[in-house]
Amino acid sequence: MRTVAIVVAMLAATATAHAAEIIAFISTAIKAATDELLPPFERANGHTIRATYAPSGALIPRFDRGEPVDVFLTDSAAIDELIKRGKVVAGRTDLARTGIGIAVRKGAPKPDVSSPEALKRALLAARTVAHAAPGGPNGRVSVLVSSGEAEIGLQQVSELMSNPQVEVIGMLPAQLQLTTIYSAGVTTSASEAEAAKALIKALTAPSAAAIYKAKGLDPAW
DSSP, rough: OOHHHHHHHHHHHHHHHOOOEEEEEEEEEHHHHHHHHHHHHHHHHHEEEEEEEEEEEHHHHHHHHHHSSSSEEEEEEHHHHHHTSBBBBOOEEEEEEOOOEEETTTTSOOOOSHHHHEEEEEEEHHOOOESOSSSGGGOOOOHHHHTTSSSEEEEEEEHTOOTEEEEEEEETTTOOOOEEEEEEEEEESSSSHHHHHHHHHHSSSGHHHHOOOOOOTEEEO
16 A cells, blocks of 8 residues: 555656646737637646736737746737847747737627728728727727727737627728737746647647637637
8 A cells, every 4th residue: 555655646746747737928819719729728638728818019018028928929029029039049940920900899780891092091080090999909900999989990800700899890901901920939948848849739739720710810730
């Protein structure tokens, strides 16, 4: 019995040693997808993910001030800049891409935005327009639209779709569209680098593709 107890204790210690707390900085634009993708990864691997969500413009200054981060999931331009500065390991992994959508408050009239000319008329007729607002949850375009502060909002469609109080009425016309790629990178200061790599692998698994698509994102791998 003593031998069995020792073996059980050793197994428990091994499991604990492999369990990690992964600190992740994640763009709000992919939150709807990661909200569904992270819990299964945690259950399957025994890891815990401590996620912070904000636009990259709010996350990077916090990282620069010394907050510990194991993995960044944000726009590819921000990842590339962090790689250039030696803050993220070279070789980013692209997760998904999305374009700019146009939204109104749920139940509000839906102006025609199907062409550049129609969009121009809709924007000129709107009392207020919100676009790419920085500064955390209350500054998100979808929040400004759902609260009535803005009549029309333009933002990455994945972020607009994450708010059930707004309705996406179209995408920017092709001539005006801007596509953003969201990528992942392990920080050079990561204390849980291997676990962070495993997370990135899970986020690019074939089974993740349907979740990205349902949230207004196109898989980029």
